[in-house]
Amino acid sequence: DTGVSQDPRHKITKRGQNVTFRCDPISEHNRLYWYRQTLGQGPEFLTYFQNEAQLEKSRLLSDRFSAERPKGSFSTLEIQRTEQGDSAMYLCASPRKGAMVTGELFFGEGSRLTVL
Amino acid sequence: DQQVKQNSPSLSVQEGRISILNCDYTNSMFDYFLWYKKYPAEGPTFLISISSIKDKNEDGRFTVFLNKSAKHLSLHIVPSQPGDSAVYFCAARSYSGGGSEKLVFGKGTKLTVNP
Numbered sequence: 001d002t003g004v005s006q007d008p009r010h011k012i013t014k015r016g017q018n019v020t021f022r023c024d025p026i027s028e029h030n031r032l033y034w035y036r037q038t039l040g041q042g043p044e045f046l047t048y049f050q051n052e053a054q055l056e057k058s059r060l061l062s063d064r065f066s067a068e069r070p071k072g073s074f075s076t077l078e079i080q081r082t083e084q085g086d087s088a089m090y091l092c093a094s095p096r097k098g099a100m101v102t103g104e105l106f107f108g109e110g111s112r113l114t115v116l
Numbered sequence: 117d118q119q120v121k122q123n124s125p126s127l128s129v130q131e132g133r134i135s136i137l138n139c140d141y142t143n144s145m146f147d148y149f150l151w152y153k154k155y156p157a158e159g160p161t162f163l164i165s166i167s168s169i170k171d172k173n174e175d176g177r178f179t180v181f182l183n184k185s186a187k188h189l190s191l192h193i194v195p196s197q198p199g200d201s202a203v204y205f206c207a208a209r210s211y212s213g214g215g216s217e218k219l220v221f222g223k224g225t226k227l228t229v230n231p
Contacts, residue, residue: 002159033218042120042205042221043160056216091159102167103148103209105219107159 002026004108006092012114013082020078021111023092032075033105034067035091036060043091043107049075082115089113119143120208122222130230135193137225139206142187146208150219151180151191154203163204164191196229203227 005024013019025032030051035043046065047057051072061067064082069075079086089112093105121140129135141149147168152160166173166180166189173180179192193200206222 002161004159031217040223042122042207042223043219045218045220048218056218093159102165103150103211103217103219104162104165106162107152109157109159112157 002106002108003096004092004094004106006090006108006111008111009109010112010114012116014116015084016081018078018080019082019113020076021090021092021113022074022076023108024074025092025094026096026106027073029094029096030072031095032069033093034075034077035093035107037089037091037110038087046077046090079113082113084115087113087115118222119146119210120206120220120222122206122225124225125223126226126228128228128230129196131198132195135191135196135200135227135229137191137193137204137206137227139189139191139222140187141189141208143208143210143220144184144187145210145212146220147211148209149180149182149189150207150209151178152205152207152221153200154205154224160205193227196227198229198231201227201229 003026033048034046037043049069064080089110093107150165151163154160182189203224207219211217
């Protein structure tokens with residue numbers, strides 16, 4: 001148990017619907033990351049927050065994707081008008097306390113999205 | 117372009133023998149390198165890391181070697197156990213003074229340890 005919780009674990013939706021994923025990170029850390037993993041690929045960076053500020057977004061994050069982190073605690077990742085290409089595992093991660101120097105990220109178990 | 121490359125999609129070894137997983141990178145500005153292990157339907161689990169100023173780091177059965185001149189690192193698992201069967205990802209930390217900090221991952225190598 002890494003202390004990073006994600007919900008839901010699995011979401012099946014029809015193309016065109018909106019979906020939202022939630023992440024509750026390790027409580028004492030102010031950084032939170034979202035990654036996406038598709039079949040046969042490694043995790044790909046999407047975006048990260050320091051407290052409530054979104055500091056960087058990947059070009060993978062199209063305008064159908066939006067992430068928020070109100071009050072610097074939990075975070076949500078919303079995908080609007082889902083497409084079949086959005087089917088993937090969405091991973092949330094945060095560093096453990098003291099790991100900023102070494103770059104270690106602790107990942108949640110992921111939210112798997114299947115778009116039919 | 118892929119900055120972290122794992123050229124072997126799969127590796128099969130016998131229990132008790134050594135497993136060697138390889139990784140190459142292109143960005144000389146990476147400052148830390150990490151290995152993660154992933155089981156199906158779970159998130160990646162951190163295994164071991166190494167600073168770019170070191171050439172070796174050891175933790176139990178796991179040793180990571182870094183060759184900066186070749187931009188190459190490897191993970192050695194000795195002795196290999198069936199429970200080590202998983203997908204292993206190599207990752208590198210990209211850090212800039214402007215506050216951008218993230219891990220860049222390879223595509224992974226699936227290790228199978230046969231009893």
